[in-house]
Amino acid sequence: MTVFTDVKVLIVEDEFTVAMMIEDALAELGCRIVSSSSRVPHACEIAETADIDVAVLDVNVAGQPVFPVAEILRRRRVPMLFSTGYGVAALPPAFSSHPVLSKPFSDRELQQALTLCITANSAANAGGV
Amino acid sequence: MSNVEEFPIEARRTTEYEALMSAASSVLNAIPGAVYLCDHEGWLVRYNDDAARIWGRTPALGVERERFCGSHALFLPDGTPLAHDVCPMAKAVYEGAEAHNTEVVIERPDGSRRTVLVNIRALKGPKGEIQGAINCFQDISSQKVMEEELRHKNADLEDFFENSAIALHIVGRDGIILRANKAELELLGYTAQEYIGRHIAEFHADAEVIGNILSRLGRGERLDRYPARLRAKDGSIRHVLITSNSRLEDGEFVNTRCFTTDVTNLHEAEVGRRESEERLAATYEAATIGIAEADASGRLLRVNDALCRMLGLSRDKLLTMSFYDYTHKDDRERDAASYARQTRGELDSYVLRKRATRGDGRTIYLDIHSSSVRGEDGEFRYGVRVIQDVTAVKQMEDQIRSSEQHLRVLLEALPAAVYTTDAEGRITFYNKAAVEMSGRTPEPGDMWCVTWRLFNTDGTPLPHDQCPMAIALKENRPVRGAEAVAERPDGTRVPFIPYPTPLHDEEGNLVGAVNMLVDITERKQAESRQKTLIDELNHRVKNTLATVRSLTAQTIRHADNLDDFLVRFEARLLALARAHDLLTRRHWEDAPLESLARDVLTPLAGEAAGRVMLNGPSIELTSREALSLTMALAELGTNAIKYGALSSETGSLTLNWHLQGAAGSHSRLILEWQERGGPVVKPPTRRGFGTRLMEGCIEHDLRGEFDLVFYPEGVFCSISIPIWVEPA
Numbered sequence: 001m002t003v004f005t006d007v008k009v010l011i012v013e014d015e016f017t018v019a020m021m022i023e024d025a026l027a028e029l030g031c032r033i034v035s036s037s038s039r040v041p042h043a044c045e046i047a048e049t050a051d052i053d054v055a056v057l058d059v060n061v062a063g064q065p066v067f068p069v070a071e072i073l074r075r076r077r078v079p080m081l082f083s084t085g086y087g088v089a090a091l092p093p094a095f096s097s098h099p100v101l102s103k104p105f106s107d108r109e110l111q112q113a114l115t116l117c118i119t120a121n122s123a124a125n126a127g128g129v
Numbered sequence: 130m131s132n133v134e135e136f137p138i139e140a141r142r143t144t145e146y147e148a149l150m151s152a153a154s155s156v157l158n159a160i161p162g163a164v165y166l167c168d169h170e171g172w173l174v175r176y177n178d179d180a181a182r183i184w185g186r187t188p189a190l191g192v193e194r195e196r197f198c199g200s201h202a203l204f205l206p207d208g209t210p211l212a213h214d215v216c217p218m219a220k221a222v223y224e225g226a227e228a229h230n231t232e233v234v235i236e237r238p239d240g241s242r243r244t245v246l247v248n249i250r251a252l253k254g255p256k257g258e259i260q261g262a263i264n265c266f267q268d269i270s271s272q273k274v275m276e277e278e279l280r281h282k283n284a285d286l287e288d289f290f291e292n293s294a295i296a297l298h299i300v301g302r303d304g305i306i307l308r309a310n311k312a313e314l315e316l317l318g319y320t321a322q323e324y325i326g327r328h329i330a331e332f333h334a335d336a337e338v339i340g341n342i343l344s345r346l347g348r349g350e351r352l353d354r355y356p357a358r359l360r361a362k363d364g365s366i367r368h369v370l371i372t373s374n375s376r377l378e379d380g381e382f383v384n385t386r387c388f389t390t391d392v393t394n395l396h397e398a399e400v401g402r403r404e405s406e407e408r409l410a411a412t413y414e415a416a417t418i419g420i421a422e423a424d425a426s427g428r429l430l431r432v433n434d435a436l437c438r439m440l441g442l443s444r445d446k447l448l449t450m451s452f453y454d455y456t457h458k459d460d461r462e463r464d465a466a467s468y469a470r471q472t473r474g475e476l477d478s479y480v481l482r483k484r485a486t487r488g489d490g491r492t493i494y495l496d497i498h499s500s501s502v503r504g505e506d507g508e509f510r511y512g513v514r515v516i517q518d519v520t521a522v523k524q525m526e527d528q529i530r531s532s533e534q535h536l537r538v539l540l541e542a543l544p545a546a547v548y549t550t551d552a553e554g555r556i557t558f559y560n561k562a563a564v565e566m567s568g569r570t571p572e573p574g575d576m577w578c579v580t581w582r583l584f585n586t587d588g589t590p591l592p593h594d595q596c597p598m599a600i601a602l603k604e605n606r607p608v609r610g611a612e613a614v615a616e617r618p619d620g621t622r623v624p625f626i627p628y629p630t631p632l633h634d635e636e637g638n639l640v641g642a643v644n645m646l647v648d649i650t651e652r653k654q655a656e657s658r659q660k661t662l663i664d665e666l667n668h669r670v671k672n673t674l675a676t677v678r679s680l681t682a683q684t685i686r687h688a689d690n691l692d693d694f695l696v697r698f699e700a701r702l703l704a705l706a707r708a709h710d711l712l713t714r715r716h717w718e719d720a721p722l723e724s725l726a727r728d729v730l731t732p733l734a735g736e737a738a739g740r741v742m743l744n745g746p747s748i749e750l751t752s753r754e755a756l757s758l759t760m761a762l763a764e765l766g767t768n769a770i771k772y773g774a775l776s777s778e779t780g781s782l783t784l785n786w787h788l789q790g791a792a793g794s795h796s797r798l799i800l801e802w803q804e805r806g807g808p809v810v811k812p813p814t815r816r817g818f819g820t821r822l823m824e825g826c827i828e829h830d831l832r833g834e835f836d837l838v839f840y841p842e843g844v845f846c847s848i849s850i851p852i853w854v855e856p857a
Binding site: 010014015016017018019020021024039060062063067070084102103104105111 | 580664667668669670671672674676677678679680682683753760821823825826828830832834
């Protein structure tokens with residue numbers, strides 16, 4: 001799994017147990033957790049400033065939609081994937097092309113989504129250059 | 130006459146002319162009448178005094194002679210001027226023509242005229258030659274006047290007979306009609322040919338009547354206005370009165386003269402009057418409605434049985450009363466005022482509903498229709514009052530009115546918008562709820578719906594004439610299962626279900642419709658809330674499963690052995706489940722901290738539950754706070770029962786909490802976990818998963834502070850979390 005070595009990840013997830021599981025799974029893949037945020041305002045700050053390769057975003061964060069964070073990341077062309085208990089329908093059309101993980105998900109599903117996310121983004125960037 | 134020998138002059142006899150010429154004047158004057166002679170040339174040669182008298186002049190016989198006539202001027206009887214040289218005398222002289230009783234008119238110099246009867250003869254000589262002519266004339270002026278008078282009289286009589294307005298006929302002794310005038314013919318419709326010459330009996334409808342008439346007339350009796358019936362040509366029977374007498378000559382019956390007066394109309398009128406009188410009387414008594422006649426003061430003059438029954442009073446009693454006597458005192462004045470106007474002629478009639486008191490004291494309602502009978506002079510004679518007992522009707526009307534009122538009140542009170550329309554869709558009634566729901570008061574002429582604007586459930590506009598009510602009316606069927614949204618003038622919208630239902634009369638004709646609009650705002654809100662809840666629950670369940678999955682993985686990773694896994698995992702799962710229980714009971718809204726702590730710690734502590742003390746003010750936690758705090762307290766509790774104070778018989782646990790800072794955004798909840806009296810505590814050699822979980826739940830999830838210290842006398846843990854407390 002060298003492909004994820006030193007990949008810098010932002011996690012936005014309000015539930016610690018779930019965040020912890022994602023953190024552990026990503027760490028095992030070789031990723032580095034830039035931040036694991038449980039609040040949208042805080043996550044926005046991180047998304048704006050930190051050096052991030054990919055983001056795993058819970059859709060509903062302590063009662064608030066995560067999309068302000070997603071907007072920043074898109075502007076910064078940071079690939080992202082969503083994890084949600086609501087299903088794909090919860091995503092607004094602007095973000096419906098991004099990979100979605102339906103809770104609960106397995107480590108394997110997380111890995112596949114992450115792969116898809118990074119590969120697609122690399123392809124897009126390569127095409128653009 | 131050439132073969133006749135002429136006698137010598139001396140030998141012949143004197144001719145008439147010569148004789149007359151030679152006669153003395155006295156001879157001519159002796160003739161009883163006017164006489165004059167003309168010679169063969171027409172010259173007037175002799176005349177007598179009578180002639181001069183009639184002429185009114187004495188014509189000269191000498192040198193200034195005159196011809197043909199001694200009159201001043203001549204005229205024919207019809208007044209045409211007659212020249213002397215063409216008068217009868219001239220014709221006699223020239224042509225030998227005689228005149229017999231020819232009438233001419235002589236005008237005298239004074240202008241007066243005389244009618245004379247002229248007789249002229251030519252006087253001839255022996256050889257037949259005209260020697261002259263003699264004219265004898267009589268003044269017949271006075272006869273003429275009489276004649277004229279007679280002629281006039283006759284004509285008058287004829288005219289009288291013929292043109293008399295009274296039918297007249299003359300019947301001979303054999304009963305044959307001799308004459309009949311126009312009036313008679315017109316009366317019966319026959320022509321003179323059809324009538325005259327027939328037997329009078331043929332035209333009588335009653336044989337014995339004409340027999341009687343003829344025999345009486347035959348005896349010379351007079352008939353005066355004798356009633357009979359004649360048969361007219363069209364088959365109808367004419368009622369006539371015959372006035373007749375017989376004309377007898379020398380005691381002999383000659384004929385009868387009959388005046389026939391047509392009284393058919395009179396007869397019919399009489400029959401009609403009698404019948405109508407009888408009918409009226411029959412109607413009066415048979416009528417099921419009351420009829421009364423009253424004088425100007427209201428006193429009853431005549432009443433029928435129905436009125437007696439209606440009022441429960443006898444006829445005799447009623448005829449001593451006025452109609453005011455039985456009228457309820459509160460209605461008396463109204464009736465009296467109208468009746469007074471009627472008797473004065475200001476009103477032809479009036480209608481009135483009033484109360485009356487019956488003989489038995491019961492009050493009844495009467496509808497009065499009062500009218501007047503007036504004389505030819507217009508004077509009030511009596512009032513006719515038609516009276517109907519409408520007590521039952523009145524009661525029914527009252528009932529209907531009260532039930533209508535009741536219905537109205539009911540509809541008003543109904544907590545649903547209700548309105549009605551006529552068959553065309555015009556709004557006829559609406560209740561308060563309709564006004565409230567539509568946010569406006571319907572205006573006159575509004576059609577189909579009380580609402581301001583309508584929309585379909587998908588938000589597209591719904592024109593009023595296509596709304597469910599319009600469909601119900603146009604298709605004459607109730608519409609069910611429809612749903613629409615009404616917009617009020619203030620812009621707010623109300624989702625509703627309409628129940629339009631056509632209304633029919635007894636014959637089944639569509640007369641309108643009633644619609645009930647049920648406001649389903651709350652249901653819609655409930656549906657929306659439910660959808661949110663289901664979404665939330667789904668989210669919650671999925672998150673919880675993710676949590677469980679994480680806990681499972683982490684617990685396995687850090688467990689010393691299977692038994693250790695079981696204890697820790699079970700504790701974590703049950704704590705989670707209890708927190709869920711508590712939140713579910715409170716609909717995932719706020720949960721009290723004390724209940725939460727007790728629910729988590731009591732089952733963990735088991736027998737040691739009595740040594741667990743909870744102290745603190747009443748605090749409400751959000752579901753998020755409740756779940757995270759549950760996880761932390763479950764970890765601390767498990768540790769306490771496994772290794773800490775609650776693992777011994779003597780140890781105790783105290784959980785104190787208090788609020789720090791002012792109520793509002795900057796409050797903090799401080800919880801202090803203190804174990805005492807248990808085994809001596811040794812700090813763990815490595816940081817376990819439990820500690821990480823607690824820290825994560827407090828610091829990550831709640832952005833709080835978590836501090837755990839392993840004092841030898843007991844574990845102490847301090848938790849501080851920001852909390853929203855409603856300002857008092």
